[in-house]
Amino acid sequence: MSDLKIGIIVGSTRPGRNGIQVGQWVKENASADGVEFELVDLHDFKLPLLEEPFPAGAGNYLGDEANAWASKVAEFDGFIFVSAEYNHSVPAALKNALDYVNAEWNNKAAAIVSYGSMGGVRAGEHLRQIFGELQMADVRTHVMFSLFTDFTYGENGESTFTPAALKAGELEGQISQLAAWARALQPLRAEADELAA
Template identity: 60%
Template structure:
C-alpha cells in the first residue's frame, strides 16, 4: 500500500497548522487509495542543521538525523502543510527538509498552505526546493486564507470548497507516488 506522510511544517506555539493538518488527515483517512500518517516536526526535535557533511553524501552522524531519515525514507509521498512566514517557508520546515537528500527523491509532494494570501508564496518556494530534491510536486494545492478560512485568524473553519481542493491534491499525490514507485525501487 502506498504510504503518504502529512507533514505539519510549523513548530510555532499556538500554530494554526495543527488544526489544518488534522483536517487534512481526517479527509485523507476516509480514502482507501493509500495509508496516511501524521509527521509532526515537533516530534523530531531537529536542531539547526548540525551535520558535518552535506545531506547529498548520506553520511549522517546525529541520532536525530537517523530517526528523521528513517521516517522520510519509509514514505512514498507527502502532503506538506505550511504557513507562509515573511513571503516564504517557515525556518523549521526548511531546516527539516535540508537535513536529508536521497530520502526525498522520486516521491510526490502536494501542498496545503495558509496565510494572508493563502500561503501561496511559501508553496512557490517549496516547489523550487522540491525540484532540487528530485521530488514531483503536483499542480493541485489547497490555499487557505486567514481571512476567509479562519475565524479571528486562529479558529480553523475552512470553506466547503476547500475539501474539493484537498481531494484533488490527494488524488494527484497518490497517483504520482504510485507512478514513481519503479524509480524508488531501482
C-alpha cells in the same frame, strides 16, 4: 490493504501555531484507495539547525535526531506539506527539515497545503523550487487557506480553523494526483533502493 504511504508534514513548530489544526484537518479529510496517511509533526522531532556534513549519509547520520527524521521520511512514498508563510517564504523549521536529509526525499511525490494572508501562495511557490532540487514531483493542485476567511477568531485573538466547505473537494482532487504520481515513481524508488543495497 495499502500500497502507498503518504506523510502529512506539519511545517510550523511555534507555540499556538495554526499549522497543527490545518494538519489535523488534512488527516481527517484525506482518503484514497490503497493509501495510508500519517500526520507527521515536525515539532516532535526537535531537529537542531542542520548539524550534519554534506553530502549527508543516507541512513547513517551523525545525530540521533537526524537518524530519527531520516527513518521517518524514508517510510513514505509521498507527502502533503502543510506550510505557513513566514516573511513571504517557507518557515525556517520546514526548510531545515527539508535540508536535513536528501536521498530520503528523492523520487517521491509532493503536494502543498498552505495558509496565510494570501493563502500562503509565496511559501508554496518557494517550496516548488526546493522540491525540484530534492528530485520530488510536485502536483499541480495547491490547496490554500486564507487567514481571513478560513479561520475564525475568539475575543482574545485565539484562532479556530473553519475552512470553506469546497476545500475538502480540492484536497480530494489533489490527493488523487499525488497518489497517481507516487505510484508511477515506485519503479524508480525500487531501482534506487537496489543500487543502495
